[in-house]
Amino acid sequence: GENVEQHPSTLSVQEGDSAVIKCTYSDSASNYFPWYKQELGKRPQLIIDIRSNVGEKKDQRIAVTLNKTAKHFSLHITETQPEDSAVYFCAATLNTGFQKLVFGTGTRLLVSP
Amino acid sequence: DVKVTQSSRYLVKRTGEKVFLECVQDMDHENMFWYRQDPGLGLRLIYFSYDVKMKEKGDIPEGYSVSREKKERFSLILESASTNQTSMYLCASITGGAAEKLFFGSGTQLSVL
Numbered sequence A: 001g002e003n004v005e006q007h008p009s010t011l012s013v014q015e016g017d018s019a020v021i022k023c024t025y026s027d028s029a030s031n032y033f034p035w036y037k038q039e040l041g042k043r044p045q046l047i048i049d050i051r052s053n054v055g056e057k058k059d060q061r062i063a064v065t066l067n068k069t070a071k072h073f074s075l076h077i078t079e080t081q082p083e084d085s086a087v088y089f090c091a092a093t094l095n096t097g098f099q100k101l102v103f104g105t106g107t108r109l110l111v112s113p
Numbered sequence B: 001d002v003k004v005t006q007s008s009r010y011l012v013k014r015t016g017e018k019v020f021l022e023c024v025q026d027m028d029h030e031n032m033f034w035y036r037q038d039p040g041l042g043l044r045l046i047y048f049s050y051d052v053k054m055k056e057k058g059d060i061p062e063g064y065s066v067s068r069e070k071k072e073r074f075s076l077i078l079e080s081a082s083t084n085q086t087s088m089y090l091c092a093s094i095t096g097g098a099a100e101k102l103f104f105g106s107g108t109q110l111s112v113l
Helices: none
Strands: A006-007 A008-015 A017-025 A032-038 A045-051 A056-057 A062-067 A072-077 A084-093 A108-111 B004-006 B010-013 B019-025 B031-038 B042-052 B055-056 B064-070 B073-078 B087-092 B107-111
Touching: A006 A084, A008 A017, A017 A084, A017 A108, A017 B004, A032 A062, A045 A056, A045 A062, A045 A072, A072 A084, A108 B073, B004 B087, B010 B019, B019 B031, B019 B107, B031 B064, B042 B064, B055 B064, B073 B087
Parallel strands: A008 A108, B010 B107
Antiparallel strands: A006 A017, A017 A072, A032 A045, A032 A084, A056 A062, A062 A072, A084 A108, B004 B019, B019 B073, B031 B042, B031 B087, B042 B055, B064 B073, B087 B107
């Protein structure tokens, strides 16, 4: 089955800096890779995702890159703001029509003013 | 607005008690999931269901069972609660097909004393 590793477990940056979170997956058949953000005391919410037929996807200050050969994908946040502080989870799945997401262990991002 | 509702935000139970965690979604989703969230371990899948009366074990099903008698409701049952089941439990749902977005409930923080 799929296994997803996520690093780092915690990340502290200054406001305005960039943050990068990395994940690796084990199942080469996985083809869908979402990222979820969980603010303190709230439910996880999807912030961006990428499919295996795409190498990079951007949405304003957030981008995700995928390297299928190396089986890793990364979340990039530019110009970080205090409201970006949260726990971020990567996930992977074989999107065959029934989704069983396997999540990474999470990264706690702290953006200091 | 889409909703996944978990019946309790906080629960305190005693060792050996039978515990029911309820989850209801109003989006007519086929697939429903129960995850457990622990610090440093991320989101781990306990059980999932892709149709009424259908269930599949996730990665950590031991000590748990589930019930899905109606499409909108997915219950997690702890047959005999133990202290190592103290955790945050998150329910989620997603539509069938090549869906993209997992909708989470707000979670139930269970403490077993």
